[in-house]
Amino acid sequence: MTQPRFDVLAIGNAIVDVLAPCDDAFLAGEGLDKGAMALIDTDRAEALYAHMGPAREISGGSAANTCAGLAALGSRAAFIGQVAKDQLGDVFAHDIRAAGIHFDVAPREGHPPTARCLILVTPDGQRTMNTFLGASQHLSATAIDADLIASAAVLYLEGYLWDPNDPRAAMQGAIDAARAAGRKVAFTLSDAFLLDRHGDDFRALIDAGRIDVLFANEVELMGLTGEADFEAGVAMLAPKLPVLVVTRSEKGAIAVAGGQRAEVPAEPVAKVVDTTGAGDSFAAGFLHGHVRGASLRDCLTMGAVAAAEVISHYGARPEADLKTLLAQRLG
Incomplete structure (x- = not known):
């Protein structure tokens, strides 16, 4: 097998995030379920955007965010996703390439426009997308x-794009x-609502041995197992999986591989902002360690450090030096 050109190649939604603070009353007035992710059409996007307060526009998308975290950690990352030939498409392409991520998908002519995610952040740091x-x-x-797929050690797929x-x-x-190239496949389930629509597909992929690393x-x-416990x-x-990774918010995360289990607590954060x-950042940290053969526990710790950094500020991409943070944490 040839040496991979990239550590991780991700496929996902190419989205520009529009973030604005709000209170619980605003969510209630708009009929929004706090902390959930909803798919909306053009009319709803325009109406909600008009009602939002001052906002920040930051390139996003789940798998693209993971690529940004990987690049910040020093991994070689590539991304496949579709933008339109418009202003937000140019913004997305510029941002992802500026982060050192390979991206060469041609923009699409005509409608619909480039995707966007309207994110409302309440004072407790919860985001409603x-x-x-x-x-x-x-x-x-x-x-x-x-x-290109064959040139990456790991193919990482975003569940959101399965819809x-x-x-x-x-x-x-x-x-x-x-x-066919003998590379690994990692998959993130992305959101519980997808299991109602595509749970059978995801279970079939797992049962067929087509996923090596699953994030949930x-x-x-x-939702995937039907087990409340x-x-x-x-x-x-x-x-059923070579590697299973499950995040538990403030309770940390666990990973199981080959009968071995590791568990880490959440990293301390002075204040959860967003x-x-x-x-996405957790997956970046874990995969950064995984492709380097790090222990399960160290992979989890890398994920926890990356996640802690991103929730300490607005936006879904790292702002602090993740390499330094990992060096301080792991030595």
Whole structure:
């Protein structure tokens, strides 16, 4: 097997995040479920944006955020996602390349426009996301370069992008390419609501041995396994996967691989400002360690450090020097 050009190649939604603070009353007035993620159409996106207070625009998207974390840690990352030929598309492409991430998907002409996620952040740091998928849901199988997939040690897939038909087919093709090249496939379930729509697909991927590393949170674990008890869910799922990683918010995270289990507490944070991207950053830290052969515990610690950094400020991408933070934490 040839030496990989990239440590991780990720496929996901190419989104620009629009973040604004709000209070619980605003969420109630807009009929929004605090802490949830909802898919919205063009009309709803325009109406909600008009009601939001002053906002910040930051390139985002779950897998793209993970790439940003990987690059900040010193990993070689590449990203595949679809933007439109418009202003936000230019912003996204500039930001991801400026972070040192390989990105060469051509922008799409015409409508719909580049995707955006309207994120409302309450004083307790909880984020309520309203996502307009726009051009990102038109990623086609022709954007999947098998040679590029084969050039990465790990293919990382974002569950959010499994929802639209075209990107789902693109990701299935990418899994085939990674498997043919003898590369690993990592998958994040992204959100519990997806399990209602595609849980059978995800279970089939796991049962067929097409996923090497699975990322889930407690709620997603319960939805995937049907087990209300956390330990029962882990016991059911872990034997089916080479590596299972489950995040538990303030309770830390666990990983199980080859019958071995590791667990770490959450890293201390002076103040939780915005939880947007916590899981994305955790995945970046874990994968950064995983491709380097680090122990399960060290991989979890790297994930926890990266997640703690990103929830300490607005925005889903790192601002502090993650390399320094890891050196201080792990020595």
